Amino acid sequence: MGTRYLESLFNPSSIVVVGASERADNLGGMVLRNLLGGSYPGQMLVINQNGYESVHGVPCVSRVSKMEFSPELAIVCTPPDTVPKVVRRLGRAGVRTAMVMTGGMSRAHSRTGQPLMYSVGEAARETGIRVLGPNTIGLMVPARSLNATYAHMGALPGKVAFVGQSGSVASSVIDWAFARGVGFSYFLTLGDSMDIDHDDLIDYLAQDSQTRAILLHIENIPNPRRFMSAVRVASRTKPVIAVKSGRVPESEWFRHELPAGLNRSDPIYDAMLQRAGVLRVDGLGQMFDALETLTRMRPLKRESLAIMANGVGPGVLAVDRLAALGGELATLSEQSIDALADILPPYWTRKNPIDLNYDASPDLYAKAIRILAKDPEVSNVLIMYAPSLTEDSLQIADAVVQAVKGTRLNVFTCWLGQSTVMDARDEFYRAGVPSFFSPEKAVMAFMQHVNHQRVQRLLGETPESFIDHFADHSNTRRIIVNAKRQGRNHLSNHEARDILNDYAINTVPTVYCDDVEEVLEAFAVERRPIDVALMHQRACHPFMEYQTGQGRYRSTVHGLTNESDIIDACRELMEDYQKHFPDSGFLGFAVQRSYKHIDGIAFSVGITRDPLFGPLVVCGAAGAQISVMTDRQIALPPLNMVLAREVLRRTYMSRLLQEFSTEPERDIRAICEVLITLSQIVIDQPEIRGLEISPLLFDRDSTLAVDVAIDLADRPGIPIIQPYPRELEEWIVLPKSGRRVIIRPVLAEDEPAHRAFHEHQSPESIRYRFFQFRKHFSREDVAQMVQIDYDREMVFIANAPREDGEGEETLGTVRVWTDADNLRCEFAVMVHDKMKGEGLGVALMQKMIDYCRSRGTMEMVGNVLPENRPMLQLAEHLGFRIHYNREEEVMDLKLVLNEPEKDWQRERLARAHH
Template sequence: MSIRNLDKLFQPKSVAIIGASNREQSVGKVLSRNLLGDAFDGPVLPVNPHENAIGSTLCYRSIGSLPMVPDLAVICTPAVTVPTVLEELAANGTRAAVVVTAGFGEGDGEGADLAQEIKRIKSQYPLRVVGPNCVGIMVPPIGLNASFLHVQPPAGNLAFVTQSGAVASAVVDHAAHHNIGFSHVVSLGNMTDVDFGDMLDYLVADPNTKAILLYIESISSPRKFMSAARAAARNKPVIAIKSGRNEAAAKAAASHTGALAGSDAVYHAAFRRAGILRVYDLLELFDAVNTLGTGMKATGDRLAIITNGGGLGVLATETLIEQGGRLADLAPETVEALNGKLPHTWSRGNPVDIIGDAPPERYEAALEEVVKDPNVDAVLVLNCPTAIADSVMAAEKVRQIVSNKPRVPVLTNWVGEGAQEKAKRAFYESAIPSYNTPNQAVSGFMHLVRYKRRRDLLMQTPPSMPEGYHPETEKARGIINRALGEKREWLSEPEAKDVLDAYGIPVVETVIAKDPEEAGLAAVELGNHVVLKILSHDITHKSDVGGVRLDLTGRQQVVNAADEMLRTVKSVNPEARIEGFAVQRMATMPHAEELIIGITTDAVFGPVILFGKGGVEVEVAADSSIALPPLNIPLAQDLVQRTRVWSLLQGFRNRPAAAVEELYTALVKLSQIAMDFPEIRELDVNPLYINDHGILALDARIRVQKEADAVPVAIEPYPKHLERHISLDNGLALNVRPIRPEDEPALLQLIAKSSQDDLRRRFFAPVKTLPHETAARLTQIDYDREMALVAESHGEILGVARLTADPHFETCEFAALVRTDQQGQGLGRRLMGDLIRHAHSRGLKKMIGYVMAENKAMLALCRDLGFTEAAAPDDVSTRLVTLEIARDRAA
């Protein structure tokens, strides 16, 4: 990930147009017209060997004849010339280029070769390239229009990043018509260099950008994208449209899990995990911006509706329920207050129907009471124009109440056009979301709800695993390695169950039999009430070939069933090699529900975890959800609650509620299997029985591959290899490990037991405690770009040292805190040493830190560790310490 030289792209002091033209209807002509307007405050340098001037602007014959080195070059020459042009520009010192030319790998071999040439040049020079095959970029706040789009929108605080030039054109046209302003419009094209991850890293730090909009066709660097998106979504709304729903991967999958986890579903899960709000068309995109761009926040999903038309209220209510929201139950005191202010014919509930003749004062009275109701998370005000009431004045009353900043968001829908436009304009000017229909207004509210839920998932700090959980990783590794050594793609059912058992997932007892006679004896061993299954590496779905018999009793019945099963399987699949039978105890779990849990591998995002309704009709039921590992308990709970079967697990009629806590734990354990074994390509547990007493895996299949063929996980897992034991100078033994989400309480205890002076030196401000959001941000880190090492003893954190890499991934900034009563024992030195070694292993070249001049002990430690010291810019009370870490270090 890198934002190196992206400032030259989006804040250039000078721009060259390579391929500028006077020819009508040419890209070079449109680019020149857009760049040579009066808006951009800097030199624009046209280059074309066949032109003396572009319009009235002097044209240069070559790059070498330019009077200065341009910060940014916009290139629209033929594809075969682009690599040469780029190399000459880069060699002369240009650091950014936009290549609008097409023909780079969109289907022919020559284009792919040209794309490789661009990558070669990129590797030799610090040049950043947008494109090729794009429509260019816009930065309206500085008047930069380096695109061949037909219109330039006004300056604003939205950034729009897209792979599609056609979508860029449509969005810009819509925005200009509706006076929607942008901080940036970026068409990425083929993403040979600059991609979504780079743009997210750049835009999250841009003060002019309040929300980020994405149109995504594909992700080229999934881990970089996930890391950047999670960091961005913590700070600003990120809203995305994803085009294309390719099910080819699902059709090719051999397991139920793979068949259910299509690529679009995986993208959806990735967006959800990253905190991105997904929308499905351009209209919904702008509706989401209309809501989230105001900065308003909903605390829950309970909506109150105020309307002068009952039908409008019904439409809004239906949409709310369909989208998973709730009608707020008005508090009795609210209903009583409304009784005193509204006509006796009002609805006396939610929606609050204030009757069709409602004058502006009635809107005011109703809204004043409803926004105070503690059961209400947001209010939607609807208005249908009538001949006997002033809609514009009603809007003014709403605007006045909102100007006093009520405790809940207020959204509006003044239905219709013409007479309603003045009211809508007043709402727009006051930053009050207004929509064209009740359905759109409710969708706007649900955008707030879903955005909050995603942020909550980003900020939660739960236990990652059950306390004391220690899987038998080596046992599982031996089973998988044996199969790979025998060049087997599928583990046998007993092997697959042994892997689950090694990770603490309950499995039904199983005995292997070579022939029908052994199967009969195994039945006796297991208590004479058994299930019989065919054992063959060539058969994936046993029930499809008659390879499963349930509820068998006694030795002879099992022998007869095994003989019959052999004949049936041979007739259906004569090529299958039969290894024998699996005989398992017949599971008796009253009121059990059949579920499926599993792992599959996505071609882009790597391993994903699936949960859903199980059984033989699993694909027909089509009730499943997926998530990216690693999981913790709340993420597992979210995965389960997104399915229809979740409601059955709550219990109904005489069926008690299922032991869902055990299910959540099993999903977290399954996630750990996915993280520990990239060799696992697919894993199915179907059915997984669950009732009020627990869970039990009845059947399991695992498909393996060479680790070299595995797709890496998209989210950096917990780096267990950084764990180690140390001893302080006083002999105290400590564990040093990366911080985990569940460390929030211990971190707050560290703060509580540290002196105010130490805290002020660490946080550069007086600190007594940390709010949850800050503590969560410090404990739930992205291990890919951050690291925090804690030293703990018996559950107490005695010290922490952390680093955060810059988006160039060259420099990192550190901070450290050792509990006041533990200082002077060498803990700070040991933590900093581990942090420096980690930075070196990650390829970081420089570590910096800001240390208060009064913090003599920290400055002395930094000098001992090899840091140099200088005055911090613009702060005489702070020292900047710097360590070059590019060379090998032993300490």
């Protein structure tokens, strides 16, 4: 839905409370008392059908039609069966936003039998009013003296936004935050979120300068694609920390229909949040611990940790926790060790963690910090103190604060205990130094910081080039179309192998036999050990063993070396099949040569489809280990080499591969290439519902798919991350030189060519594009230019083969950033200096104008320096209106692409023009 009217929700100049009375237990009355108690400065009104003159001193009318003005925000606290009608009347009366606090609407039903909360959503869509809830605790904006909730206490003003789903969880968060001194820019819950949802609020908060971090409590995500787009934008500019409740099926409030091959939905949320750059934590305590380090510590230059304490025990506890969380200890330099040896007892261990001894003084703490500050191997330091008779905890805390000032170190502390160290913790809080109650909590908070930077790096990684985006897979299309025509929702084993071969995934050569006699004939030709598998209709579906639970069913016999063993094996396979799958049609036997592979390392990889999250790529252990170890990791397509390596890293089998493979790097790359190829199959062939390769083995050269099964869906699957839009590719011929150029969307793999393009531009061209001189573009700078979300922005590049024949070069680029409501897009364009006069700028701009117009964007805008005459002439040629902006000293450009159809669109555009 976007950010339409959300300003009226967060900053209303007037409020009406519907259903408020002066009864102590009246919900609307509670909200009204909180509004008055918070000194809300705007105009207020109450609607109560009893027609009171006033409620708690606020004027009251009996119905919506008697309002003398149209409030910006309505707070609805009437009985469930009245709410849809009230919301509809408010919308028709011109009220822009409403908060429905009434609960129980998911259990109360309308005459049609659907829960009443859906009727609220229909009323919102019919009248255009934006609705928060039903069943929301309400909204707090402390900086604007707005407490429109029924919460037991108000929130402190601050720079953190909290968006929750549960009112009771939110109440505890307010208490928790107050005790820690954490303030909020915005605080609200979604409730049943029939209209306003996470993605709408994240879009608003991403643009809000008063919000430096976003905390999310998530129970479900109704629109994963919009959520993903919104949160990827937000997490690039400010930390986003999320708690997702309902980790196991027993705790899910909304039951999740599981895709084939998975027994829990939680790993899907894990994969989605990580891909979006969100730090996921396990609970509210971890949320605030992570907030402490993310907002009070600098970005980490290293991920290792140095630890010092006045005793061995605290340091050991911290090291244990660090190791359990996959962290690493910093290695002290020889210079640091020698310097510390001069001030520590002779029995000091000469390594990290550093034991300062129980009688460590404030001066000793300060000297140790200054030594570590000079060590190039140390960036992060956990400083701990256990209460002692000899020293004062507050004096040591003050010494630490003073010693840390001006250093490059990231320092956080843990003052153990409770009654005698509270003043010291307050001292750290005032100094902006994170402090924790226990070594375990301190180390966990540090590792949250590490994990956040890891997911941020994944968000901005530029991958190696691997996929051929221009390959022809017409044979695969023929196979799928033929199966659909025959009314089949699965492919035969032979067809599935043909598809893998079409995508260059190696498969074991297979001979298909109708009976035992043909199996013996195949063995006579092979004259070496063979494997025999029995095929039947159920086995043509992927994840069949996982779905049926037939773990003891034997489908393949390996290493057969003589005819009698083959006959016995075929008989046993047939008996097993008839016992477990009597209703599944027999399809014959498959014969393969027995292959030697790295013993014990067998992967299961594939594609499955979630009803909500769309296609997923899965990777983990093959065979019984899938269930026993739950070693099945999930990734969201599309993938690249970096993302494939990350999902592989999370599997147990990858550790075995590292340990036992003779060439682990080669084998890791090989399996990553398979995962990337699977993600490309998802995009190219959206009719494929499931694909399983199990096992995927390693031979001398690469991976080898032993068995494969593919089934089909009635409808195409759509990834929640928009893949590369190949349909937008276009070849043109430049009129002056006759050079053939492709104009296409940018790919992350274009980073090297994109960087070279910028670095070979003249200083004047760089200044015209970036409004300043820039001599250098870092890899991170260019990665952000090419790593885009096609749902929110678009970059077209003009590429052509290099004149020296060495690959491609980028000749020009145009990009747009589009707002969350698709009203306005801002463009920037640059053409290589050597291509001036070729008409490439016109071609790029026209391509982008046509694209934005087709998406329904209303306006395209841009800024140009007054002396940039070529760009101004191009804009005039394309029909832009040009106006000099005296305040910014630039030329404002505007092109109308589509006419607004709704009042809110016209209002927002008019406000933008002023």
